[in-house]
Amino acid sequence: MQWVEPGLLRLPPSRKTGADPFKLAEQYRRFGESIVGMLPLEVTEGADGEMMINDGVTRATRVHRFAPPGTKVPVVVIEWRPRMILSAMPRVSER
Secondary structure (H helix, E strand, O other): OEEEOHHHOEOOHHHOOOOOHHHHHHHHHHHOOOOOOOOOEEEEEOHHHOEEEEEOHHHHHHHHHHOOOOOOEEEEEEEEOOOOOOOOOOEHHHO
16 A cells, blocks of 8 residues: 555546535545545556556545645555556646
């Protein structure tokens, strides 16, 4: 398991617009800015060490928006694709 700043993670093609606003509001209501007990985000690691979220877009967005700057989240790399270029995908911080 690794710890990364959620704003640096890339969004998957299916979530280019970011987290679902209703789901985000619900998560914030339940957990606030806390990461205590948060499940690790599942990511794919591509070229240049870039990471794309497979599971956990809403969790990453909540922590990026509401937690203190520099807060890191746990991630687990479930797929490694060293030839996959992810730089065209938006980052959590851009949505």
